[in-house]
Amino acid sequence: MKAIVYLLIVLFIFLESCMTTKKMNVMFASVNNNVCRRLSGKVVVYAIFVDSKETKPWSDYDIRSTLDSLRKGMDWLELQAKKDSIPLDIQIDCNKKNNGIVPVYQEFSKKTLSATLYKKPLFSGVKDIHKWADKVAIEAGKNLLKDTSRLVKTKNKLSDRERLIARLRAIHRTDNIALMYLINNYHTDEMSLTLDANSNHNVEYCIVSYKYPSVFAHEFLHLFGAWDLYITPFDNKRKAVKRKNMAMEMFPNEIMAFAYRRIESLEISPFTKYTIGWTNELEKKYSDAMIGKMLRPVKY
Numbered sequence: 001m002k003a004i005v006y007l008l009i010v011l012f013i014f015l016e017s018c019m020t021t022k023k024m025n026v027m028f029a030s031v032n033n034n035v036c037r038r039l040s041g042k043v044v045v046y047a048i049f050v051d052s053k054e055t056k057p058w059s060d061y062d063i064r065s066t067l068d069s070l071r072k073g074m075d076w077l078e079l080q081a082k083k084d085s086i087p088l089d090i091q092i093d094c095n096k097k098n099n100g101i102v103p104v105y106q107e108f109s110k111k112t113l114s115a116t117l118y119k120k121p122l123f124s125g126v127k128d129i130h131k132w133a134d135k136v137a138i139e140a141g142k143n144l145l146k147d148t149s150r151l152v153k154t155k156n157k158l159s160d161r162e163r164l165i166a167r168l169r170a171i172h173r174t175d176n177i178a179l180m181y182l183i184n185n186y187h188t189d190e191m192s193l194t195l196d197a198n199s200n201h202n203v204e205y206c207i208v209s210y211k212y213p214s215v216f217a218h219e220f221l222h223l224f225g226a227w228d229l230y231i232t233p234f235d236n237k238r239k240a241v242k243r244k245n246m247a248m249e250m251f252p253n254e255i256m257a258f259a260y261r262r263i264e265s266l267e268i269s270p271f272t273k274y275t276i277g278w279t280n281e282l283e284k285k286y287s288d289a290m291i292g293k294m295l296r297p298v299k300y
Protein backbone atom coordinates (compact mmCIF):
# COMPACT_ATOMS: atom_id res chain seq x y z
CA MET A 1 0.00 0.00 0.00
CA LYS A 2 1.33 3.38 -0.91
CA ALA A 3 2.37 5.56 1.94
CA ILE A 4 0.77 8.67 0.61
CA VAL A 5 -0.25 11.47 2.76
CA TYR A 6 -3.29 13.51 2.09
CA LEU A 7 -3.82 16.63 3.95
CA LEU A 8 -6.53 19.09 4.48
CA ILE A 9 -4.79 21.99 6.15
CA VAL A 10 -6.47 23.53 9.12
CA LEU A 11 -10.12 22.78 9.35
CA PHE A 12 -11.86 25.83 10.73
CA ILE A 13 -15.14 25.24 12.45
CA PHE A 14 -17.15 28.34 13.13
CA LEU A 15 -19.01 28.22 16.35
CA GLU A 16 -22.27 30.02 16.51
CA SER A 17 -22.98 30.97 20.03
CA CYS A 18 -25.78 29.21 21.71
CA MET A 19 -25.51 30.42 25.26
CA THR A 20 -28.90 29.32 26.43
CA THR A 21 -28.20 25.61 26.09
CA LYS A 22 -25.18 23.52 26.91
CA LYS A 23 -24.95 22.34 23.33
CA MET A 24 -23.25 24.49 20.74
CA ASN A 25 -24.46 24.83 17.19
CA VAL A 26 -21.57 24.48 14.76
CA MET A 27 -21.42 25.61 11.20
CA PHE A 28 -19.20 23.72 8.79
CA ALA A 29 -17.65 26.76 7.23
CA SER A 30 -17.09 25.55 3.71
CA VAL A 31 -20.73 25.27 2.62
CA ASN A 32 -21.75 28.60 1.08
CA ASN A 33 -18.22 29.81 1.63
CA ASN A 34 -15.38 30.99 -0.60
CA VAL A 35 -15.17 30.07 -4.32
CA CYS A 36 -16.41 26.46 -4.24
CA ARG A 37 -19.59 26.97 -2.25
CA ARG A 38 -22.07 24.15 -2.58
CA LEU A 39 -21.55 21.24 -4.90
CA SER A 40 -24.42 21.63 -7.33
CA GLY A 41 -25.24 23.23 -10.68
CA LYS A 42 -22.50 24.05 -13.15
CA VAL A 43 -18.95 23.58 -11.91
CA VAL A 44 -15.84 24.16 -13.99
CA VAL A 45 -12.64 22.35 -13.08
CA TYR A 46 -9.77 24.49 -14.28
CA ALA A 47 -6.75 22.22 -14.62
CA ILE A 48 -3.25 23.64 -14.90
CA PHE A 49 -0.45 21.26 -15.80
CA VAL A 50 2.76 22.26 -14.07
CA ASP A 51 6.31 21.11 -14.84
CA SER A 52 9.35 21.39 -12.61
CA LYS A 53 12.84 19.97 -12.47
CA GLU A 54 11.89 17.28 -9.96
CA THR A 55 8.75 16.07 -11.74
CA LYS A 56 8.34 14.10 -14.93
CA PRO A 57 7.81 16.42 -17.93
CA TRP A 58 4.20 16.32 -19.10
CA SER A 59 4.10 14.46 -22.42
CA ASP A 60 1.06 14.57 -24.72
CA TYR A 61 0.26 11.03 -23.66
CA ASP A 62 0.50 11.90 -19.95
CA ILE A 63 -1.76 14.90 -20.43
CA ARG A 64 -4.35 12.91 -22.39
CA SER A 65 -4.45 10.01 -19.94
CA THR A 66 -4.65 12.41 -16.99
CA LEU A 67 -7.57 14.26 -18.55
CA ASP A 68 -9.31 10.92 -19.21
CA SER A 69 -8.87 9.98 -15.59
CA LEU A 70 -10.05 13.37 -14.37
CA ARG A 71 -13.15 13.07 -16.57
CA LYS A 72 -13.82 9.60 -15.14
CA GLY A 73 -13.65 10.96 -11.59
CA MET A 74 -16.01 13.82 -12.47
CA ASP A 75 -18.45 11.46 -14.27
CA TRP A 76 -18.58 9.36 -11.12
CA LEU A 77 -19.40 12.46 -9.06
CA GLU A 78 -22.15 13.45 -11.48
CA LEU A 79 -23.59 9.95 -11.18
CA GLN A 80 -23.59 10.11 -7.36
CA ALA A 81 -25.30 13.51 -7.56
CA LYS A 82 -27.94 12.12 -9.92
CA LYS A 83 -28.74 9.31 -7.45
CA ASP A 84 -29.44 12.02 -4.85
CA SER A 85 -31.37 14.21 -7.31
CA ILE A 86 -28.71 16.94 -7.10
CA PRO A 87 -28.24 18.81 -10.40
CA LEU A 88 -24.54 18.71 -11.23
CA ASP A 89 -22.73 19.45 -14.46
CA ILE A 90 -18.93 19.34 -14.18
CA GLN A 91 -17.02 20.76 -17.12
CA ILE A 92 -13.26 20.57 -17.52
CA ASP A 93 -11.16 23.39 -18.88
CA CYS A 94 -7.36 23.57 -19.05
CA ASN A 95 -4.64 26.11 -19.34
CA LYS A 96 -4.21 26.36 -23.12
CA LYS A 97 -2.23 28.36 -25.60
CA ASN A 98 -3.14 28.43 -29.29
CA ASN A 99 -5.61 25.59 -28.63
CA GLY A 100 -2.90 23.32 -27.24
CA ILE A 101 -2.28 22.48 -23.60
CA VAL A 102 0.97 24.03 -22.48
CA PRO A 103 2.35 23.18 -19.03
CA VAL A 104 3.50 26.07 -16.87
CA TYR A 105 7.03 25.72 -15.49
CA GLN A 106 7.42 26.54 -11.82
CA GLU A 107 9.73 25.17 -9.14
CA PHE A 108 8.70 24.48 -5.55
CA SER A 109 10.91 26.25 -3.03
CA LYS A 110 12.19 22.91 -1.69
CA LYS A 111 12.13 21.07 -5.03
CA THR A 112 9.18 18.78 -4.27
CA LEU A 113 5.67 19.43 -2.98
CA SER A 114 6.08 17.33 0.15
CA ALA A 115 9.54 18.73 1.01
CA THR A 116 8.13 22.24 0.66
CA LEU A 117 5.06 21.50 2.78
CA TYR A 118 7.06 19.99 5.62
CA LYS A 119 9.68 22.71 5.58
CA LYS A 120 10.46 24.12 9.01
CA PRO A 121 9.19 26.12 10.80
CA LEU A 122 5.77 24.52 10.61
CA PHE A 123 3.41 26.17 8.11
CA SER A 124 6.14 28.28 6.49
CA GLY A 125 5.99 25.74 3.66
CA VAL A 126 2.29 26.44 3.16
CA LYS A 127 3.14 30.08 2.45
CA ASP A 128 5.70 28.94 -0.13
CA ILE A 129 3.09 26.72 -1.79
CA HIS A 130 0.64 29.64 -1.96
CA LYS A 131 3.36 31.72 -3.66
CA TRP A 132 3.99 28.86 -6.09
CA ALA A 133 0.25 28.61 -6.83
CA ASP A 134 0.02 32.38 -7.39
CA LYS A 135 2.99 32.40 -9.79
CA VAL A 136 1.45 29.55 -11.78
CA ALA A 137 -1.90 31.38 -11.77
CA ILE A 138 -0.24 34.48 -13.30
CA GLU A 139 1.19 32.39 -16.16
CA ALA A 140 -2.12 30.61 -16.73
CA GLY A 141 -3.96 33.94 -16.68
CA LYS A 142 -1.79 35.24 -19.54
CA ASN A 143 -3.31 32.60 -21.80
CA LEU A 144 -6.91 33.59 -21.12
CA LEU A 145 -9.02 35.99 -23.16
CA LYS A 146 -8.51 39.67 -22.50
CA ASP A 147 -9.84 40.66 -19.10
CA THR A 148 -13.19 42.38 -19.32
CA SER A 149 -14.53 41.02 -16.06
CA ARG A 150 -16.40 43.43 -13.82
CA LEU A 151 -15.65 41.10 -10.91
CA VAL A 152 -11.97 42.00 -11.02
CA LYS A 153 -12.79 45.65 -10.54
CA THR A 154 -14.83 45.10 -7.40
CA LYS A 155 -11.81 44.66 -5.16
CA ASN A 156 -8.58 46.60 -5.04
CA LYS A 157 -6.25 43.95 -3.77
CA LEU A 158 -6.87 40.70 -5.49
CA SER A 159 -4.38 37.87 -5.20
CA ASP A 160 -3.18 36.29 -8.43
CA ARG A 161 -5.37 33.24 -7.81
CA GLU A 162 -8.37 35.52 -7.24
CA ARG A 163 -7.71 37.33 -10.50
CA LEU A 164 -7.58 34.05 -12.35
CA ILE A 165 -10.80 32.85 -10.71
CA ALA A 166 -12.58 36.13 -11.49
CA ARG A 167 -11.68 35.82 -15.16
CA LEU A 168 -12.66 32.18 -15.31
CA ARG A 169 -16.00 33.00 -13.67
CA ALA A 170 -16.64 35.62 -16.32
CA ILE A 171 -15.59 33.33 -19.18
CA HIS A 172 -17.57 30.31 -17.99
CA ARG A 173 -20.48 32.20 -16.45
CA THR A 174 -20.47 30.25 -13.23
CA ASP A 175 -19.26 31.02 -9.71
CA ASN A 176 -18.10 27.47 -9.05
CA ILE A 177 -14.53 27.22 -10.31
CA ALA A 178 -12.47 24.34 -8.93
CA LEU A 179 -8.80 25.21 -9.32
CA MET A 180 -6.64 22.14 -9.81
CA TYR A 181 -2.86 22.11 -10.29
CA LEU A 182 -1.53 18.90 -11.80
CA ILE A 183 2.04 17.74 -11.29
CA ASN A 184 3.52 14.65 -12.93
CA ASN A 185 5.47 12.68 -10.37
CA TYR A 186 8.24 10.18 -10.74
CA HIS A 187 7.87 9.44 -7.07
CA THR A 188 5.21 7.08 -5.78
CA ASP A 189 5.32 8.57 -2.31
CA GLU A 190 4.43 12.13 -3.31
CA MET A 191 1.23 13.62 -1.96
CA SER A 192 -1.84 15.34 -3.25
CA LEU A 193 -3.01 18.31 -1.30
CA THR A 194 -5.93 20.69 -0.90
CA LEU A 195 -5.31 24.10 0.61
CA ASP A 196 -7.59 26.82 1.93
CA ALA A 197 -10.73 24.71 1.49
CA ASN A 198 -12.18 26.22 4.64
CA SER A 199 -10.73 29.67 4.39
CA ASN A 200 -13.01 32.68 4.37
CA HIS A 201 -10.72 34.85 2.30
CA ASN A 202 -8.31 32.79 0.19
CA VAL A 203 -9.11 30.92 -2.99
CA GLU A 204 -9.09 27.18 -2.33
CA TYR A 205 -7.17 24.91 -4.69
CA CYS A 206 -5.74 21.47 -4.90
CA ILE A 207 -2.50 20.03 -6.21
CA VAL A 208 -2.85 16.51 -7.55
CA SER A 209 0.10 14.18 -8.07
CA TYR A 210 -1.65 11.08 -9.38
CA LYS A 211 -3.93 9.99 -12.15
CA TYR A 212 -6.46 7.90 -10.28
CA PRO A 213 -10.07 8.99 -10.90
CA SER A 214 -10.77 8.43 -7.20
CA VAL A 215 -7.96 10.80 -6.20
CA PHE A 216 -9.32 13.53 -8.48
CA ALA A 217 -12.80 13.06 -7.01
CA HIS A 218 -11.42 13.04 -3.44
CA GLU A 219 -9.49 16.30 -3.85
CA PHE A 220 -12.36 17.90 -5.74
CA LEU A 221 -14.70 17.05 -2.85
CA HIS A 222 -12.26 18.73 -0.43
CA LEU A 223 -12.64 21.95 -2.40
CA PHE A 224 -16.36 21.85 -1.63
CA GLY A 225 -15.82 21.18 2.07
CA ALA A 226 -15.41 17.41 2.47
CA TRP A 227 -13.25 16.25 5.38
CA ASP A 228 -10.60 13.56 5.34
CA LEU A 229 -12.11 10.52 7.02
CA TYR A 230 -8.91 8.47 7.28
CA ILE A 231 -6.18 8.99 9.85
CA THR A 232 -3.77 11.66 8.69
CA PRO A 233 -0.37 12.44 10.28
CA PHE A 234 -2.07 15.49 11.76
CA ASP A 235 -4.52 13.40 13.78
CA ASN A 236 -2.18 13.10 16.71
CA LYS A 237 -4.81 13.23 19.44
CA ARG A 238 -6.43 10.01 20.64
CA LYS A 239 -9.91 11.41 20.22
CA ALA A 240 -9.29 12.37 16.60
CA VAL A 241 -7.89 8.92 15.80
CA LYS A 242 -10.90 7.27 17.48
CA ARG A 243 -13.30 9.36 15.41
CA LYS A 244 -11.55 8.56 12.16
CA ASN A 245 -11.60 4.86 13.05
CA MET A 246 -15.31 5.13 13.71
CA ALA A 247 -15.82 6.91 10.39
CA MET A 248 -14.01 4.16 8.51
CA GLU A 249 -16.17 1.55 10.22
CA MET A 250 -19.42 3.43 9.66
CA PHE A 251 -18.59 4.25 6.04
CA PRO A 252 -16.57 1.30 4.68
CA ASN A 253 -16.73 2.51 1.04
CA GLU A 254 -16.30 6.21 1.66
CA ILE A 255 -14.26 8.13 -0.92
CA MET A 256 -12.87 10.52 1.71
CA ALA A 257 -11.47 7.53 3.63
CA PHE A 258 -10.33 5.15 0.88
CA ALA A 259 -9.17 7.29 -2.02
CA TYR A 260 -6.95 4.63 -3.61
CA ARG A 261 -9.63 2.08 -4.39
CA ARG A 262 -11.34 1.64 -7.72
CA ILE A 263 -13.79 4.48 -7.99
CA GLU A 264 -16.67 2.17 -8.94
CA SER A 265 -16.42 0.55 -5.51
CA LEU A 266 -16.68 3.84 -3.62
CA GLU A 267 -19.54 5.91 -2.24
CA ILE A 268 -20.18 9.32 -0.71
CA SER A 269 -21.23 8.90 2.92
CA PRO A 270 -24.04 10.84 4.63
CA PHE A 271 -21.37 12.73 6.56
CA THR A 272 -19.58 13.91 3.40
CA LYS A 273 -22.92 14.72 1.75
CA TYR A 274 -23.61 17.10 4.62
CA THR A 275 -20.18 18.75 4.37
CA ILE A 276 -20.59 19.45 0.64
CA GLY A 277 -24.14 20.73 0.96
CA TRP A 278 -26.01 17.77 -0.55
CA THR A 279 -28.09 17.37 2.59
CA ASN A 280 -28.97 20.26 4.84
CA GLU A 281 -28.85 18.35 8.10
CA LEU A 282 -26.76 15.61 9.60
CA GLU A 283 -28.27 12.65 11.41
CA LYS A 284 -27.59 12.71 15.13
CA LYS A 285 -25.78 9.35 15.17
CA TYR A 286 -23.23 10.62 12.64
CA SER A 287 -22.85 13.97 14.28
CA ASP A 288 -22.35 12.40 17.73
CA ALA A 289 -19.71 10.07 16.32
CA MET A 290 -17.83 12.64 14.30
CA ILE A 291 -17.95 15.86 16.29
CA GLY A 292 -19.20 14.76 19.70
CA LYS A 293 -22.44 15.07 21.58
CA MET A 294 -21.86 18.64 22.75
CA LEU A 295 -21.85 20.08 19.24
CA ARG A 296 -24.87 20.21 17.01
CA PRO A 297 -24.38 20.86 13.28
CA VAL A 298 -26.54 23.68 11.97
CA LYS A 299 -29.16 23.12 9.31
CA TYR A 300 -28.20 24.84 6.07
Ligand SMILES: [Zn+2]
Pocket residue numbers: 006007008218222227228
Ligand atom coordinates in the same frame (compact mmCIF):
# COMPACT_ATOMS: atom_id res chain seq x y z
ZN1 LIG B 1 -7.95 14.21 1.59
